[in-house]
Amino acid sequence: MSVIYLLLTLSILVAIVFFIAFIYSVKKGQYDDSYTPSVRMLFDDELVKVNQEKLTKD
Amino acid sequence: MKSTQCYHCGDSCDDDLIKFDEKIFCCNGCKTVYEIFSENDLTCYYNFQDNPGAIPSEIQGKYDFLDNEEIVQKLLEFSDGNTQIVTLYIPHIHCSSCIWVLENLHKLNSKISSSQVNFPKKTVRVTYNSTTTSLKEIVLLLSSIGYEPYISLEDYEAGKKVVDRSLTYKLGVAGFAFGNVMFLSFPEYFEVSEFWLEQYKNIFRWLMFFFSLPVVFYAGKDYFVSAYKGLRSKILNIDVPIALGISVLFIRSSIEIIFDLGTGFFDSLTGLVFFLLLGKFFQQKTYNFLSFERDYKSYFPIAVTKISSEGKEENIQIYDVDKGDRLLIRNQELIPVDGILINGNAEIDYSFVTGEANPIHKKSGDKLFAGGKQLSGVIEMEVLSSVSQSYLTQLWSNDVFQKDNKSHFKTITDNISKNFTIAVLLIAFFSTAYWLFFDASKALNVFTAVLIIACPCAIALAAPFTLGNMLRIFGKQKFYLKNATVIEQLAKIDTLIFDKTGTLTTNKESTINYEGVPLNQQEKSILKSTLRASNHPLSRTLYHTFNAVETVAIVQYNEVVGKGISANYEENTLKLGAASFVKNNNEKATLDTAVHISYNDEYKGKFIFKNAYRKGVKTLFSSLKKTYNLSVVSGDNEGEKKYLQENLPVETNLLFNQKPEDKLNVVAKLQRDNKKVAMIGDGLNDAGALAQSDVGIALSENINVFSPACDGILDAEKFNKIGTYIKASKKAIKIIKYAFLLSLCYNVIGLYFAVTGQLMPVVAAILMPLSSISIVVFTTVSTNFLGNKIK
The missing domain is CATH 3.30.70.100 (Alpha-Beta Plaits)
Structure with missing residues (x-):
């Protein structure tokens, strides 16, 4: 067996894994709302900062 | 200055400030929300954005x-x-x-x-x-x-809504296959004739074949379906040559690899489908927060309170309301059916229906029409007709709402595709005939090559990218269109019809005229002080017109809901409100909204409220009159006829006392005379005309609140830009035409290779993406240029 068969199989398998991940994410609705997550990911940091401010005030 | 702004909602609060926790609030409602947040450690609500809140509204019993x-x-x-x-x-x-x-x-x-x-x-x-x-x-x-x-x-x-994500899947499949096939074709592109590559070439080719299967049979499915539908109704739409191209590409490529004749065109095939879907995806700009398909159902509540014969209150579903039922309508609730007012103070706001902002006062025994909103206190009414039989909702049984009269519109791409398809087929047959005569072995090769290279990928992309980008540009300019076809229809418009109330006029400002005996300084200051204490919308508006007047301390303030206010200052009594309240018997019945004033029981006069015309109406009309037929169609009486005649161009056609159905018929009549009509309206009473017209544009003061079913929603502040937008649509169509020319050039070059029998897979693989990408670049750049100009 030539190594090329192995390489081809592997590369296509990797590609298919990513493809399945894509299908899965579309199905989960990740592409339905592309705006809110971009805002949401910034929240945690802000929260911590505000709490600290409050603590120093008290 | 920030200090006069409410910390919660951002409204300016000059009159009565409420201070709490070193913050300023305009009303108790805002303060309460702040209290809720601060008790629960949620005050960082105010850190992301200044004054983000809204005043909580009265919801007693509403839910x-x-x-x-x-x-x-x-x-x-x-x-x-x-x-x-x-x-x-x-x-x-x-x-x-x-x-x-x-x-x-x-x-x-x-x-x-x-x-x-x-x-x-x-x-x-x-x-x-x-x-x-x-x-x-x-x-x-x-x-x-x-x-x-x-x-x-x-x-x-509405049942459970299913989100249609098939286009995303298809795009994913096509992109996945396109990328992989490209990689697998690389050895062939460079014609590496090394021994080991020759040995494995079949593996590569068969892999490409398998990658192309889902592209043809899943991702490209829509093109076959659409082409079949087109042919069945005898229309050569753009999908016909595309479907032809895809099938020829696939069949010829498969044959080539099965009989080991060559590599086939799998790279071009997958690339073609990928680019086409990309165009479709780009054109599909949706404004999720807007709906263009609304009817009265999205305005009406789900349930109302019914008073049973024993006097008990119960909530019943709106469709269960029958003639003769007694309903209880609370403050801020919508009247769902036609009926008769039994008791209570009715101040009905019909702005949903007519665009008229000032509430109308009704006495018990008066008829109430569905669609009005009760503004002061609780009323009881008796039902005259069920929901679907009411005056307003009957409009929706008109045929216009049943059939989709706009699906027959022939797009610019459809127009060109007919000639294009015929030309391509002719070239294919003639060149095949030529080669049959000279070198029969090449004939089939040439025939398929012509169909492959002439596949109108670039033509099919020109309109989606131009119009898709225009949709985005218009969206940024606060002109939201339902879909790309509306732009093409807008470019064809030659007649514009405007509604008057709420469209030409704005319900945000009103002009107030005083008729009667002039008031002296003291009377004015008593009046202002009285108005200050009242929360009635008319009082608030009137209050702000007395700027340079001192206020005094009034006593015995008494507000009779739905009627008026009386107040005393020193020895003087002031009464203001409805004509009956002020005891003005010689008042002739008028339809204007007015506040009457009497001073020590002596009638002084009245303040008449009129919706002010929008800024720029006059300039807009005079700039439009050269190119378009203009009409104003109003449901109101002829009271404003004279004003409109003086201020609008003489050519403008003015129609008054038009019922919702009449408006629809006006549009339909013009269409029978082969006019392309755009209707610009705002209320539910324009819904019929908006649906009937070629392009129905709903004007909206606040795009978050509801507008009737239409093709486009225009933010009211951009009202005077209508002319510019129509012009921009025309230019967009011109851009598409230039893009067609450009893509035809590519087709001519490709056809040269095809007809002479020299089409190599690598030529097709270069030409196809090159033409597609240059069309995309051309249309995007030129529409952006156009977009900058209309700002």
């Missing part, structure tokens, strides 16, 4: 219908024993603060397990424990913090 289990079940998205999920539409969602606070709802009510905001759609999806809390509690909680959800009859009827 009692959510006690009705049957109605609740219809609204829920998911429900099992303990957990329920509901998605609520909240028009106020507008900034990151909103997202933050709504996703922290569980801090306000521990029974809520999670909540997730979809910002573009302005919805929040709440998951909660149904054994310890209820939908009603959640709705009340949201309302109390200024995020009142909007629940309408439409939510009741």
Whole structure:
């Protein structure tokens, strides 16, 4: 067996894994709302900062 | 200065400030929301955005219908024993603060397990424990913090909505296959004739074949379906040559690899489908927070309070309302059916229906029409006709709302594709005939090559990219269109019809004229002081017109809801309000909204409220009159005829006293004379005309509130830009035509290779993406240039 068969199989398998991940994410609705997550990911940091401010005030 | 702005809602609050926690609030409602937030450690709500909030509105009893289990079940998205999920539409969602606070709802009510905001759609999806809390509690909680959800009859009827994601899947499949096939074709492109590559070439080719299968049979499926439908109705649409191209590409490539004749064109095939889908995807610009398909159902509540014969109040579903029932309409509730007012003070706001902002006063025994909103206190009414039989809702039984009269529009691409397809087929047959005569072995090769290279990928991309980009540009300019076809229709418009009230006029400002005996300084100051104490909308408006007047301390202030106010200052009595209240018997009946004044029981005069015309109406009309036929169609009486005749161009056709059906017929009549009509309206009474017209544009003061079914929604502040937008649409069509020319050049080059029998896979693989990409670049750049000009 030539190594090329192995390489081809592997590369296509990797590609298919990513493809399945894509299908899965579309199905989960990740592409339905592309705006809110971009805002949401910034929240945690802000929260911590505000709490600290409050603590120093008290 | 920030100091005069309410910390919560940002309204300017000059009159009565409420100070709390070193912050300034305009009213108790705002203060209460702040208190709720500060008690629950949610004050960082105010850190993301200045003054993000809204004043919570009165909702006393409004959501009692959510006690009705049957109605609740219809609204829920998911429900099992303990957990329920509901998605609520909240028009106020507008900034990151909103997202933050709504996703922290569980801090306000521990029974809520999670909540997730979809910002573009302005919805929040709440998951909660149904054994310890209820939908009603959640709705009340949201309302109390200024995020009142909007629940309408439409939510009741709509089943579970299925999101159509097939285009995303198809695009994914095509892109995946395109990328892989490209990699697999690389050895062939460079004609590496090394021994080991020769040996494995079949493996590569068969892999490409398998990658192309889902592209042809899944991703490209729509083109075959559309071409078949087109042919069946004898239309050569653009999908016919595309489907032809795809099938020829696939069949010839398969044959080539089966008989080991060559590599085939799998790279071009997958690339073609990928680019075409990309165009489709780009054109599909949707404004999730807007709906263009609304009818009265999205305005109407789900349930009303019925008073049974024993005097008990119960919530019943709107469709169950029968003639003769007695209904209780609370403050701020919508009247769902036609009926007769039995008792209570009715101040009905018909702005949903007519665009007229000032409320109309009704006496008991008067007829009430569906669609009005009660503004002061509780009223009782007796039902005259059921929901679907009411004056307003009957409009929707008109044929216009049943059939989709716009699907027959022939797009610019369809127009060119007919000639294009015929030309391509002719070239294919002639060149085949030529080669049959000279070198029969090449004939089939040439025939397929012509069909492959002439596949109008670039032509099919020109319109989606131009129009898709125009949609985005218009969207940024606050002109929201339903889909790309509307731009093409807009470019063909030659007649414009405007509604008057709410469209040419604005309900944000009113002009106030005083008729009667002039008031002296003291009378003015008493009047102003009295107005200051009143919360009636007319009083508020009138109050702001007395700027340079001192206020005095009045005594014995007495407001009779729905009638008027009386107040004393020193020895003087002031009365203002409805004509009957002020005891003005010699008043002739007029249709104007007016506030009457009497001073020590002596009638002084009246303030007449009129909606002010929008700025720029005159300039807009005079700039439009050269190119378009103009009409103003109004449901009002002829009171303003003279004013309009003086201020609008003489060519303008003025029609008054038009019922909703009449408006529709005016449009239909013009269309029979082969006019392309655009209707610009705002209220539900324009809904028929908007649906009948070629392009129906709904004007909206606030795009978050509701506008009737239409093709486009225009923000009212951009009203005077209508002319510019139509012109821009015409230019967009010109851009598409230039793009057609450009892509024809590519086709001619490609055809040269095809006809002479020299089409190599690598030529097709270069030419196809090159033409597609250059069309995309050309259309995008030129539409952006156009977009900059219309700013």
